[in-house]
Amino acid sequence: MRENRGIFYRIDWVLVGIYLALVIAGWLNIYAAVYDESHHHIFDLSQKYGKQMIFILAAFLLALGTLIIDPKFFSQFSYFIYGFFLFFLILVIFSGREISGSKGWFAIGGFGIQPAEFAKMATCLALAKYLSALDVDIRKFSNLVIASLIILAPTLIVFLQHDTGSAIVFFALVLVLYRAGLSGYVPLTIIILPALAILSLLVPKLLLTGCLLVMALIALFFIKRRLKNILIIILVFLASTGFVFSVDYGVNHILEKHQRDRIYVLVGQEIDLKGAGYNVNQSLIAIGSGRFFGKGFLQGTQTKYNFVPEQSTDFIFCTIGEEQGFLGSSLLVILYVFLFIRIILSAEKQRSRFARFYGYGVASVLFFHFAINIGMTLGLLPVIGIPLPFVSYGGSSLWAFTLLLFIFIRQDSYRHELI
Amino acid sequence: MERVLANRKYIIIGFFALIGFFFLVRLFYVQILVDKYILSANNNVLRYMTQYPARGLIFDRFGKLLVYNEAAYDLMVIPRQVKKPDTAALCELIGIDKQEFIRRLEKARNYSPYRPSIFEAQITRENYGYLEEKLFRFPGFFVQLRTLRKYTYSVAAHTLGYIGEAGPDLIAKNSYYKSGDYIGISGIEKSYEEVLRGKKGMKIRVFDVLNRDKGSFREGKYDTTSVAGIDLFSSMDADLQLYGEQLMTNKKGSIVAIEPSTGEILCIVSSPSYDPNLLVGNIRKKNYTLLLQDTVFNPLFNRALMASYPPGSTFKLVDALIGQQEGVLTPETRYSCPGGFPIGNGKVVACHAHPSPLDLAGGIQISCNTYFCRVFKSIMDNKSYVNTRAAFEHWRKLALSFGFGKKLGIDIPNELNGNIPTAAYYDKYHGKNRWRAMTIISLGIGQGEIGITPVQLANLACLIANKGWFYTPHIIRAIGRKDSLNQAFMTKKIVSVDASYFDVVIEGMANVVTAGTARGAQIDSITVCGKTGTAQNPHGKNHSIFIAFAPRENPRIAISVVCENAGFGATWAAPIASLMIEKYLKRKVTRKDLEERMINGNLINGKVPGNEREQRDILQD
Numbered sequence A: 001m002r003e004n005r006g007i008f009y010r011i012d013w014v015l016v017g018i019y020l021a022l023v024i025a026g027w028l029n030i031y032a033a034v035y036d037e038s039h040h041h042i043f044d045l046s047q048k049y050g051k052q053m054i055f056i057l058a059a060f061l062l063a064l065g066t067l068i069i070d071p072k073f074f075s076q077f078s079y080f081i082y083g084f085f086l087f088f089l090i091l092v093i094f095s096g097r098e099i100s101g102s103k104g105w106f107a108i109g110g111f112g113i114q115p116a117e118f119a120k121m122a123t124c125l126a127l128a129k130y131l132s133a134l135d136v137d138i139r140k141f142s143n144l145v146i147a148s149l150i151i152l153a154p155t156l157i158v159f160l161q162h163d164t165g166s167a168i169v170f171f172a173l174v175l176v177l178y179r180a181g182l183s184g185y186v187p188l189t190i191i192i193l194p195a196l197a198i199l200s201l202l203v204p205k206l207l208l209t210g211c212l213l214v215m216a217l218i219a220l221f222f223i224k225r226r227l228k229n230i231l232i233i234i235l236v237f238l239a240s241t242g243f244v245f246s247v248d249y250g251v252n253h254i255l256e257k258h259q260r261d262r263i264y265v266l267v268g269q270e271i272d273l274k275g276a277g278y279n280v281n282q283s284l285i286a287i288g289s290g291r292f293f294g295k296g297f298l299q300g301t302q303t304k305y306n307f308v309p310e311q312s313t314d315f316i317f318c319t320i321g322e323e324q325g326f327l328g329s330s331l332l333v334i335l336y337v338f339l340f341i342r343i344i345l346s347a348e349k350q351r352s353r354f355a356r357f358y359g360y361g362v363a364s365v366l367f368f369h370f371a372i373n374i375g376m377t378l379g380l381l382p383v384i385g386i387p388l389p390f391v392s393y394g395g396s397s398l399w400a401f402t403l404l405l406f407i408f409i410r411q412d413s414y415r416h417e418l419i
Numbered sequence B: 001m002e003r004v005l006a007n008r009k010y011i012i013i014g015f016f017a018l019i020g021f022f023f024l025v026r027l028f029y030v031q032i033l034v035d036k037y038i039l040s041a042n043n044n045v046l047r048y049m050t051q052y053p054a055r056g057l058i059f060d061r062f063g064k065l066l067v068y069n070e071a072a073y074d075l076m077v078i079p080r081q082v083k084k085p086d087t088a089a090l091c092e093l094i095g096i097d098k099q100e101f102i103r104r105l106e107k108a109r110n111y112s113p114y115r116p117s118i119f120e121a122q123i124t125r126e127n128y129g130y131l132e133e134k135l136f137r138f139p140g141f142f143v144q145l146r147t148l149r150k151y152t153y154s155v156a157a158h159t160l161g162y163i164g165e166a167g168p169d170l171i172a173k174n175s176y177y178k179s180g181d182y183i184g185i186s187g188i189e190k191s192y193e194e195v196l197r198g199k200k201g202m203k204i205r206v207f208d209v210l211n212r213d214k215g216s217f218r219e220g221k222y223d224t225t226s227v228a229g230i231d232l233f234s235s236m237d238a239d240l241q242l243y244g245e246q247l248m249t250n251k252k253g254s255i256v257a258i259e260p261s262t263g264e265i266l267c268i269v270s271s272p273s274y275d276p277n278l279l280v281g282n283i284r285k286k287n288y289t290l291l292l293q294d295t296v297f298n299p300l301f302n303r304a305l306m307a308s309y310p311p312g313s314t315f316k317l318v319d320a321l322i323g324q325q326e327g328v329l330t331p332e333t334r335y336s337c338p339g340g341f342p343i344g345n346g347k348v349v350a351c352h353a354h355p356s357p358l359d360l361a362g363g364i365q366i367s368c369n370t371y372f373c374r375v376f377k378s379i380m381d382n383k384s385y386v387n388t389r390a391a392f393e394h395w396r397k398l399a400l401s402f403g404f405g406k407k408l409g410i411d412i413p414n415e416l417n418g419n420i421p422t423a424a425y426y427d428k429y430h431g432k433n434r435w436r437a438m439t440i441i442s443l444g445i446g447q448g449e450i451g452i453t454p455v456q457l458a459n460l461a462c463l464i465a466n467k468g469w470f471y472t473p474h475i476i477r478a479i480g481r482k483d484s485l486n487q488a489f490m491t492k493k494i495v496s497v498d499a500s501y502f503d504v505v506i507e508g509m510a511n512v513v514t515a516g517t518a519r520g521a522q523i524d525s526i527t528v529c530g531k532t533g534t535a536q537n538p539h540g541k542n543h544s545i546f547i548a549f550a551p552r553e554n555p556r557i558a559i560s561v562v563c564e565n566a567g568f569g570a571t572w573a574a575p576i577a578s579l580m581i582e583k584y585l586k587r588k589v590t591r592k593d594l595e596e597r598m599i600n601g602n603l604i605n606g607k608v609p610g611n612e613r614e615q616r617d618i619l620q621d
């Protein structure tokens, strides 16, 4: 009797509260973004905000369902759930519908369902399940290979669907491997390489090579000068120099035209304000014009011109920036960071290794979405179309993020029941 | 160890916090520190003004301007910025009533309250001056410079095509187009849209709440200039086109003329036609509806590309070529004609009276039905194939290499395939293995299920003139630079018949004009090679067909003429073709009597002389 009543006492209401705040903020800002005087009712189902309300109500049901299910279900059926969504990911390549250049959609009734969104949750589950096995140690090569395959399989399939944005998100799970014991150099490299790539487009190559050389010399000066260390530094220097010089080739020959344009826009080489640079510039004008207090709810002028095509989905942060100003947008950023930290701290408290690794997975995936989306809107990253978790318009992403978070909340509430 | 790993949470949390902090700094920079992205505080509005490029011009083959642009102005509205308008005054300015004003504003609002929509399109230069002075009183309204398409000669409406506003479906599909943009809807305007349209530019200007222009946003740093469209150099001869349209006055049908050595189209006449200047600017919608509703003359229908006729006796040329290629026919093959060809069950494909027996050139010259029924039968009964079906399949393959049965791929939209029936079709119609040469013998004289478009007919004349090859016919010879060549039409198409088999056919065609069925097509000092034909028309009087090329050596023009309901091929189509050839090769026509008779001939509602001989038409050509 006590246990049953207990579930709702033991839920981390702070996490639920942040979730609700983000979802409601999203809904109101979608309303503001596509606001239309002739359909001014926020419940108007013919409009995006009306549809988002339906999505939100359905998400609440999903959340509730997740909280009722036996938490052991998720750990026991991790691989099954993973396999299930992997199957759908492959299926969608052959029978899916194409929406804005990406093939990853299923049409169910009038809605598009994007399995890639759910695959992130399934991959977190499978990875947590694998890492939580007692005999698995990520420092062993064979275990590292299997863990990497669990991440790479869906990444590759999503990439084949031409959904580069979603594919990149899977790399976030490296943070889970890092927590499980993977060498810190791996996540460091994953962060440094793109930065180096962007730098090599911005800064003259010889100058950059010079900087690398100076850094290598400084490193040589400070380390214990044993042959092995010296060799490693020389190798790293040569590899990064090679990388710097191969970036041009990669950008020009491997990336597709629209991806290339987006990168050139980022580094300021292409001032094409009607093409690829247009969105980012519009986005910055909108956010910048919000100043400190913002123009007020529904008072935005820039975002309302509909000049940014993905106003309610990928560029929703513009509306917040314009109408809520520095105050509102920085509050949102802080709220997100607080959410991520809370999940990490909570994950550390878990007694079950499964729940802990899963928690890290949740935090990493949400964080990557947050970082890439806002980074793009603020003109710091190339335009990569992925949604802002809980805030952007769209059923698939909202439901997938809700499941992702609430499975963790459910695991967390169970922590107390284990006693 | 686990303790140490647990400490990694600090690194991860630190990383999350660092990125968050980085975003806060960036937000502070963008929103507070720099003016770069900020509009001045009193809520000024940016207006994104599209800079429309001038559309490319179109010239004829001698450099005459066919299509050009004229300045016009669109009155635009941004519904959300419309503030308590002095409705009556504005209505008066543009000559509409209050209800219409409300209707248009509502329509614009439905498209978008925040983006400009066209309120009144294509205001002329005079009216614009008057409007411009008063416009400051109407916030939310402004004027945008546009251009109006104009056609120097009122010819070639089907070929040149017209432009119109991009519709909502297209805007949803293609992100280049926004409401109010113009797009080519038919003809060259459509097929070369991406070349002609140029590149739009964008000017961002700041307006205050009183609709006053406060200048460029950030000194025009974000403005982009428009790039004018690229000019097209057509292979059309405007004089010949005009002359063809005159000749086809009051007739239904088409004329297609091609330069054999290049595949360049010299003219395409589809009659009845209309004045292209009718479909320009704000009169377009009204006139288009009128043209569309004219179901008697169907002026919008491009017969040259979209009508498909049984080619009649012109197809005997194809029999002659395929028969030789298949080895069942030589120039010396002689068949006698007893006045018809019996096809069983007491039925006979009739022929007219002529000397008999004839060789191949004679068969073409006299257009003997018996001769070509026998040729076709020998192609189908060829012992090299296991059965009729296999022989037919091969015949069809050769026929397709002539450019029949599928679109030629010319650079004018809406071309039709025509039809060469398939073996599967006959299997279905007669039953498998239940059809023989005799069942489908009408194909041999170009009747029955076979359908060929006028442009395919002209191309037939072309490929015979070239002795076995052609370039895909095209109307645009150069893009951008007059002396460049249209790279899309540089591949030679080879017909699956050896060049040596063409000489006897050309000999026969020359005799058609000098001593055969089309003596009316003779021109002094020019050897015209031609062939008459009559297309059976189950709905009325038969269609008159003539194809020809000239001169015999180094041909410079190949032509097809179709006159619907004109009966015998030699009476209308052949003289018209002959006048066209004379006009093109000599630049002036001396046979004024014939010219006058052809121009004045009314085949639509007038009485055609000598049309009682309906049934004999087919027999005679």
Ligand SMILES: [Zn+2]
Pocket: B337, B339, B340, B351, B352, B354, B367, B368, B369, B370, B371
């Ligand atoms: Zn005969």
